[in-house]
Amino acid sequence: MASRTFLCFFHGKFLLPFTTTKFIPASRRPIKSLSFSSVSCSLNTPQPTVEPKFQMGSTPNVVKILEERGLLESITNENLRLACSDQTAGPFKVYCGFDPTAESLHLGNLLGLIVLSWFQRCGHRAVALIGGATGRIGDPSGKSQERPELDLESLEKNIAGIMEIVNKILSKNANLGSEQNSNFVILNNYDWWKEVRLLDFLKQVGRYARVGSMMSKESVKKRLESEQGMSYTEFTYQLLQGYDFLYLFKNEGVNVQIGGSDQWGNITAGTELIRKILQAEGAYGLTFPLLLKSDGTKFGKSEDGAIWLSPSMLSPYKFYQYFFSVPDADVVRFLKILTFLNMEEINELESAMKKPGYVPNTAQRKLAEEITRFVHGEDGLTEALKATEALRPGSETKLDWETIEGIAEDVPSRSLPYTEVLNLSIVDLSVSSGLFESKSAARRLLKQGGIYLNNNRVDNESKRIEAEDIVDGKVLLLSAGKKNKVVVRIS
Numbered sequence: 284m285a286s287r288t289f290l291c292f293f294h295g296k297f298l299l300p301f302t303t304t305k306f307i308p309a310s311r312r313p314i315k316s317l318s319f320s321s322v323s324c325s326l327n328t329p330q331p332t333v334e335p336k337f338q339m340g341s342t343p344n345v346v347k348i349l350e351e352r353g354l355l356e357s358i359t360n361e362n363l364r365l366a367c368s369d370q371t372a373g374p375f376k377v378y379c380g381f382d383p384t385a386e387s388l389h390l391g392n393l394l395g396l397i398v399l400s401w402f403q404r405c406g407h408r409a410v411a412l413i414g415g416a417t418g419r420i421g422d423p424s425g426k427s428q429e430r431p432e433l434d435l436e437s438l439e440k441n442i443a444g445i446m447e448i449v450n451k452i453l454s455k456n457a458n459l460g461s462e463q464n465s466n467f468v469i470l471n472n473y474d475w476w477k478e479v480r481l482l483d484f485l486k487q488v489g490r491y492a493r494v495g496s497m498m499s500k501e502s503v504k505k506r507l508e509s510e511q512g513m514s515y516t517e518f519t520y521q522l523l524q525g526y527d528f529l530y531l532f533k534n535e536g537v538n539v540q541i542g543g544s545d546q547w548g549n550i551t552a553g554t555e556l557i558r559k560i561l562q563a564e565g566a567y568g569l570t571f572p573l574l575l576k577s578d579g580t581k582f583g584k585s586e587d588g589a590i591w592l593s594p595s596m597l598s599p600y601k602f603y604q605y606f607f608s609v610p611d612a613d614v615v616r617f618l619k620i621l622t623f624l625n626m627e628e629i630n631e632l633e634s635a636m637k638k639p640g641y642v643p644n645t646a647q648r649k650l651a652e653e654i655t656r657f658v659h660g661e662d663g664l665t666e667a668l669k670a671t672e673a674l675r676p677g678s679e680t681k682l683d684w685e686t687i688e689g690i691a692e693d694v695p696s697r698s699l700p701y702t703e704v705l706n707l708s709i710v711d712l713s714v715s716s717g718l719f720e721s722k723s724a725a726r727r728l729l730k731q732g733g734i735y736l737n738n739n740r741v742d743n744e745s746k747r748i749e750a751e752d753i754v755d756g757k758v759l760l761l762s763a764g765k766k767n768k769v770v771v772r773i774s
Contacts, residue, residue: 383441387593415473500548528553
């Protein structure tokens with residue numbers, strides 16, 4: 284297997300000519316040295332063996348694949364596209380950064396993992412960079428105000444949660460294109476930033492950053508025009524991310540950085556530093572579009588907030604349901620962007636949607652299954668499918684306490700005493716449980732056949748709750764139509 288090697292010389296002293304504007308600090312007090320607790324980044328999780336999907340010599344062009352599927356926004360140099368078609372060249376090492384601003388990644392971050400996975404599937408190596416250092420600053424890209432500062436305990440908890448998710452997802456493609464070594468690694472940029480001194484950084488890196496260029500970045504211009512403005516801390520973020528690319532290029536052989544289209548300024552800051560400081564070519568940037576609906580609004584938010592990838596923050600059932608409810612106008616595009624189905628199968632689904640006899644939501648079901656399997660694995664998909672079927676009004680699947688409790692966090696719930704529930708009319712229970720605001724609204728839907736008790740349609744307004752209605756003596760499930768549900772816990 285051919286390999287690509289970059290010889291980079293970094294002497295610590297820079298003799299290239301430069302010009303700079305003199306900077307006078309507001310305070311002349313000595314700058315105290317900063318110290319942070321180190322965060323461990325080692326992962327000892329055994330990786331499953333996966334049969335290589337592509338063999339060297341027949342490696343597909345990943346840039347062409349991304350472009351075909353709508354996952355390519357921009358590349359810094361067309362040479363990247365050409366190099367991906369060069370069968371004699373070795374694999375690229377590609378990185379995407381994830382700042383630990385929460386305990387879990389969300390749907391917006393998923394695109395980065397999908398693009399990394401496509402590079403893996405095409406024989407390249409993936410690097411997931413956790414921003415243990417940059418997460419202390421906060422990326423201003425796409426933000427209208429400065430991110431809240433995280434305490435060290437929260438930061439470490441977030442790092443651990445994100446590393447677990449990234450490891451779980453990228454390990455699905457482990458060993459593709461390599462028989463001996465895993466094709467991905469997870470790093471933490473705090474491991475090198477904790478050794479960097481401010482004066483050394485300004486001397487060795489800061490002098491090569493042009494303030495005019497930094498201010499011209501779209502993320503900076505928008506913030507400067509806002510009422511909140513931008514702090515110096517946030518302003519330097521692009522330089523920190525740029526240095527990450529330089530460090531990875533020099534020390535880890537990483538030659539491609541990927542990110543959403545709002546990361547273009549941060550990515551090009553890195554390629555510029557590599558060119559100026561290391562005087563090296565061969566560093567590329569690639570961006571993918573932000574995930575938007577057909578109406579131009581952001582995709583990835585629900586009424587309850589972000590669509591989290593961690594099952595502890597959003598159950599596989601609710602994750603599945605979110606994608607199952609995607610409108611027809613978006614489903615085909617999302618199948619291309621968010622799944623690894625081949626284009627022929629996606630095109631067949633698109634054609635079927637236009638033909639008589641098409642079963643509604645067939646494409647949505649395929650989208651939900653594929654993306655739930657990718658994020659939560661087969662067990663998570665099985666859990667989601669089981670809950671979906673069991674909780675479908677009119678379903679013949681027998682409900683049990685565990686199944687209802689499994690979705691209790693995802694739907695409204697109410698605790699009521701046993702003595703209060705027993706012999707209570709279905710109309711009164713619908714109101715006291717919060718399913719309806721008034722008895723008249725409950726009666727109206729009941730007459731239309733839209734009220735269900737434990738998935739069984741209630742046809743009689745005089746129906747009262749009996750002991751045998753209470754599932755395992757613990758819970759009731761009330762439904763108004765197909766989507767509105769409430770779990771009644773019996774206390």
